[in-house]
Amino acid sequence: MTSKRPDTKHTVNLATGCVGDSCASGTGNGVSVNRRTLLQGAAAGAASLALVGGLPGGASAQGEAMIESLILGGIGGGSNPQINLNAYSPNSLAGGAFMFETLYIINAYNCEQVPWLAESYEWSADNLTLTYTIRDGVLWSDGTPFSAADVDFTFNLLKANSGLDLETAWSSLESVKAVDNTVVFTFAKLAIPDFFRICRTRIVPKHQWETFADPVAEVNATPIGTGPFIFESFTGEQVTAVRNERYWQAERIRIQRLIWQREAGEPQVNQLRLANGEYDWAGMYIPNVEQVFVAKDSDHNKYWFDQGGSIGIGMNLTKEPFNDLAFRKALAFVIDRAKIIQNAQLGYVTAASQTGLKLPGHGEWLNPEIPNEGYIGYDVEAAKQAFTAAGYTTDSDGRLLNKAGQPIEFRFMVPAGYADWIQAAQIIQENCAAVGITLNVETPDVEIHDQDRAAGNYDAYFQVHGGSCDMFANFYDNFVSERSAPIGEAAVSNWIRFENAQLDELTAELATTTDVARQKELVKELQLILYNEIPVIDLWYGAQWFEYRTEKAEGWPSAENPYCSPNPNPQLVLINLVPPGEGA
Template identity: 35%
Template sequence: MASSTLFMQKVKVNRGQLILSLLIILSAVLAACGSGGTTSTTSNKNSTLVLQANQSGDYPKNYNPYSGSVIGGTQGLIYETLLSYNRLDGSIKPWLASDYKVASDATSVTFTIRKGVKWSDGQALTSDDVVFTLQLIQKYQGLDVNGMDSYIKSVVAPDASTVAVTLTKPYFPILWYLGGQTYIVPRHTWSKIKGDPSQYGDPDPIGTGPYVTKNFTPQLVTLTKNKNYWQPGKPEVTTIKIPAFNSNSGVELALEHGQIDWTNLYIQNVEKSFVARSKDYHYWYPTSDIVYLYLNLKKAPFNQLAVRQAISAAIDRDQLNTAGEGGYEPAATPTGLLPTNSSYLLPEYKGLKFTYNPSQTASTLESIGYTKGSDGIYQKNGKQLAFNLNVVSGFTDWINDAQLMSRSLNKAGMKVTVNTIDYNTYYNNLQLGDYDTAMLWTNPGPTPYYLYNALLGSTNTAPIGQLAASNYERWSDPATDKLLNQYSSTTDKTVQMQAIQGLQKILVEQLPSIPLTYEPYWYQYSTAKFTGWPTQSNPYAAPGTAEYPDIEYVILNLHPVN
């Protein structure tokens, strides 16, 4: 159920240090701010928020929430979901739905649609809009970015305020996808679309969210407050400006000049290069996901557990954190759990950590018949233990990580070549299984199930040469699938806990993919104009400008500085 669209969006935001024309940067930023950062009027200062978008380069005029090229912020700021999830703690709040109920046998979900919600053109939101949206997703594969169709048997509206979704089989995780990741569109406008709506640019969107479009150029998107928004008194931020940047370095330049309020960057030495510049500059990096070393399990020797264990023992994760990631990405746990999911930890794994141990690598390889050649590289049956490690050109921190791993693995007796390639080739090779090893993050959700399912579920993989959804290492194991099904087919929290703990044992004992480091939500913000940002002491939403629909929850909590 992983989304390739979301995968691609994340790449564009978190990585890349390309050369940028200063003229393009400054003209975009100055347009976004109305004037230089120090000469803004008081009214503009207290009402306009400037943020980094989720793309690089010029914008297409596309507000379709189900399009891979949608303008960042559309999902949440213009189109909303039925439920609000806090990804940091898994808690759920009603949103466009005022209530919801999952059947005790997990075979259906019923939503009560909130009364008094209007579309931005003044028409009322009803259950017909929700049914229409879900039926569109069922009909057009391009809209089904979360793979829901196979789980939905029927969608009906018993009345104007109720939507009943019957499932093809028990599947509790559908609530996250239906409630937290499905953006409701208006029947009265989208029913007029000719052809496949996944190809529709939606240039004049009508949403229920707190903002509507005001101005558009390829270099600057401006949103303004929706006068029909259903939450009284919100938003207090009246205008959102989203300038286009061609690279992270352009955003950093805007930060230096105080011309942007909220960013989603990897910044080296953020304390010195950002926070030290102003008392108003802050950052917070809660854990988002786990970066893994994916190994192609359909290729020898990665199909051997001992080889995977030997590779893992030769990786110095502390070095990756300090030398590769500036100290912002500590070593991940062997269980594959995020720190926020510690309540799921199997007691016997408390304190379990990876250990950098090249001598263990040697003994493990030698125990299965590998011997070192005169060049120091292990070999078996006349074949060297040699492989490529794929990483994307432009992902500068990951390139550093890959080179660090290569040196450690080479020193431990493996010939590892870092293969730096363009993103499209990298991603296509992962999907088709045309690679040896590769660095990649994971796709988490409100509980550990979503990460495990995306990483290990056989329904998310495919034979070599066919497109895999997210299980790119191609792990296919009946015991794993049984545990995933155990979790998904019940509403019993105890049974779900047992399943998650069983999946931990598979990760620890069989190492289907090698956890490297915890990746954070990259998140920097300024309190010069607005307060109310999510912080470690008030973690009400996933921060950063690349999290959808969470971007909406953040902005709705902001208050202009008087």
């Protein structure tokens, strides 16, 4: 059995509409790309008004056939599920993403900014004020009109109760205030990427939440939302939500009920349930998905494993030989990515670009000066030549020697139980042996692995990074020097201890500009740094697990029709589902 790992979870949390470790940030491995823009300025923000109507689908439910129900796996609620529909609780029950909505949805596949509870937004000239225009005609599920006052209340509620601020929206905010049908966000400093934090924050009704004595502890047994579904029942084994007839896009919701069923403890049992047609929508890791799932009903059982963030070799850049750029460049040729993908990742993933971008989705941001879109091939002879040119030699036993004449040997740590990563590390071990490098795979417990990684007590490990629509976060989190720390002290997220003054400067500017053209210039320069300096040797893109059945519904996103990334964006999936025979 393969354990859960930090690039993706083996079961997507469809209960909350949150996926893997990218739930809070929208990043992690799984998430994102760009078709139109990353952080749009005022004009583009206004232009995005047409996006909701422009998504595929859009059939009216008036007098047309409906889908009686769809069944999903996982009821949420933690290890001991109880009634809890608090929009911000980590132990909330299923369906939060379909009850509570946000101002915008960032399409994680193509990075389009989809207006949702807000119709548009605009940055001030000094980029210290962000103003959202709130959508007219939206009702809360109890019939109360939704307004800018609810948005004002929500964000000030989070300010007063930091335990609810899951997106850390107040990290740079100074104030939030409703003005007529707009909400004005004022920042204490330039923080353009905080747009994403605001867009990920769920909005709650003032007229209900202002009555809660303790909003953090509140279980919200009768939730009121603006979303397409309303909580109906919880049995301990099942959560049911019914269609919200007052929904502002009700004509696009062709499903009467969503039913979440409690999963079994063992993955194999859940996989069997899925294969037998007991789930219509799931996010499970399934070994040999074609045989185990698709072949059971090839007419209806489908899957699409969209790309997530990059996974590569994170090296301790304070240690020899990893502090030698020439060594890192040579080592990049040593790794047989195709073998890792086929054997350790079961062919579910694709090779990652050394640019730090998730391709092809981030294609608009790609620097055309970078050869082969940043993909580095497997070439043992090129690696040997590069080692020789860099001053490394081999002894009579074929061992690669460092510049002091000592055999090169290093440790590669992988968390215990991460079977696919361990297998990938063993392939890297074989690859290194082919050029005379001794690599020892170690499998400490997850807690020890993470502690040693943070403190710099390692040689190499698997680094997960990027994949987000937030380009600033893609380059800032794991590579900016202020996220590092001296060896022995816990680094925040720059565990490889990479230091590059130019990267620091570029990311700092990226955080302060809404000019899309300038953003792309900065990102192209950042790519060159990752490609030329190789702080991480990127290997493959993590997968986002997504299985679905077409017996009850059509219109699902797929490799052939990738209109959104299904796991981070279940709301966009929902408005495109139609009864069989009506799909494109």
